Amino acid sequence: MSSLFRSIKTLKNSSSTLLRRGYGSEAVPDRKVAVLGAAGGIGQPLALLMKLNPLVSSLSLYDIANTPGVAADVSHINTRSEVKGYVGEEELGKALEGSDVVIIPAGVPRKPGMTRDDLFNINAGIVKGLCEAIAKYCPNALVNMISNPVNSTVPIAAEVFKKAGTYDEKRLFGVTTLDVVRAKTFYAGKAKVPVAEVNVPVVGGHAGITILPLFSQATPKANLADEEIQALTKRTQDGGTEVVEAKAGKGSATLSMAYAGAIFADACLKGLNGVPDVVECSFVQSTVTELPFFASKVRLGKNGVEEVLGLGPLSDYEKEGLEKLKPELLASIEKGIKFTNNVVFIAANGTGFST
Numbered sequence: 001m002s003s004l005f006r007s008i009k010t011l012k013n014s015s016s017t018l019l020r021r022g023y024g025s026e027a028v029p030d031r032k033v034a035v036l037g038a039a040g041g042i043g044q045p046l047a048l049l050m051k052l053n054p055l056v057s058s059l060s061l062y063d064i065a066n067t068p069g070v071a072a073d074v075s076h077i078n079t080r081s082e083v084k085g086y087v088g089e090e091e092l093g094k095a096l097e098g099s100d101v102v103i104i105p106a107g108v109p110r111k112p113g114m115t116r117d118d119l120f121n122i123n124a125g126i127v128k129g130l131c132e133a134i135a136k137y138c139p140n141a142l143v144n145m146i147s148n149p150v151n152s153t154v155p156i157a158a159e160v161f162k163k164a165g166t167y168d169e170k171r172l173f174g175v176t177t178l179d180v181v182r183a184k185t186f187y188a189g190k191a192k193v194p195v196a197e198v199n200v201p202v203v204g205g206h207a208g209i210t211i212l213p214l215f216s217q218a219t220p221k222a223n224l225a226d227e228e229i230q231a232l233t234k235r236t237q238d239g240g241t242e243v244v245e246a247k248a249g250k251g252s253a254t255l256s257m258a259y260a261g262a263i264f265a266d267a268c269l270k271g272l273n274g275v276p277d278v279v280e281c282s283f284v285q286s287t288v289t290e291l292p293f294f295a296s297k298v299r300l301g302k303n304g305v306e307e308v309l310g311l312g313p314l315s316d317y318e319k320e321g322l323e324k325l326k327p328e329l330l331a332s333i334e335k336g337i338k339f340t341n342n343v344v345f346i347a348a349n350g351t352g353f354s355t
């Protein structure tokens, strides 16, 4: 209970810090945030955390089922935003209209033994449909893609927006914040440094070896042995699988993901509001490597991505990891692009044809 009171106190303190910085309720602009998949394992705690965010004035909760209950529940919390729930495709337009930030945790999660790519067949179609609606109803929103496989769903979104004529690479983000959250936690534990002070960039993508934490750049500095760095890297890469196995068939990370999603959405809102020097890692359109999309540090501003930051100096181990991840990441990106541009219909007799 006392930790709950501490959290509420922290929230109140952060609100008063905002006031001191001139982002108090009078100065804070109205911002609408929509969560698509809001009744799910991630969606519900994410809705709660966004309701606690003083930068949000309107919180729109959309799902194909169960959103009225989630919205009624969250709406009783005495914080700034007005909450509305929308259910079913016919209400998607209203849910999206006027949104500044759209967060997408819609789709199926993994079960033990599955890779994130095994989710492609179901989630690709879900994400495509939702992005078509975003292009129609809120083409200027910043899109925070959580649905897996992120390495493919972000390229799918980009292609949908290109087809609709609304694509702006500055406004599309794959949410890789959970990889950073994990890298920070695991590093702090091993290096015996206060976790709140830790910074670790995580680059590449969001699946297995495509997740590349740069522990050589971690701060505060610690003298960890090569084997310790390798073990930390592997644990960060397998963090999602660790949770999937522990949940034993009941889904994947939801609570830590909601926390990570809330941190990233908050950074997007701060950027939109003109707060300087907001930097987070994200999977975005990129020229940092030869791959068209890549996760790295990104400076956020009034239009979304203000600057994609370079990788900085890498250790030999990280350089090797970077080269190893490229073929897998490229294949996942191309799979997403092909899906959007060449939809394959499977007939009842199992034969396929494409458009």
Ligand SMILES: NC(=O)C1=CN([C@@H]2O[C@H](COP(=O)(O)OP(=O)(O)OC[C@H]3O[C@@H](n4cnc5c(N)ncnc54)[C@H](O)[C@@H]3O)[C@@H](O)[C@H]2O)C=CC1
Pocket: 036, 037, 038, 039, 040, 041, 042, 043, 062, 063, 064, 065, 105, 106, 107, 108, 109, 110, 119, 123, 126, 129, 130, 145, 146, 147, 148, 149, 150, 175, 176, 177, 178, 179, 206, 251, 252, 253, 254, 257
């Ligand atoms: N980027 C990341 O770091 C992470 C991504 N994920 C991914 O997030 C996704 C969601 O995970 P969970 O919340 O655990 O799953 P869940 O199954 O608990 O919730 C998904 C929700 O999406 C809804 N949904 C399905 N189709 C929809 C549509 N067309 N429009 C709107 N909503 C729709 C479902 O009704 C459900 O409420 C999964 O794909 C999972 O792999 C999970 C953890 C971390």
Ligand SMILES: O=C([O-])CC(=O)C(=O)O
Pocket: 109, 110, 116, 148, 178, 239, 240, 241, 243, 244, 252, 253
């Ligand atoms: O592992 C999964 O399937 C969910 C996920 O992306 C994560 O927890 O990083």
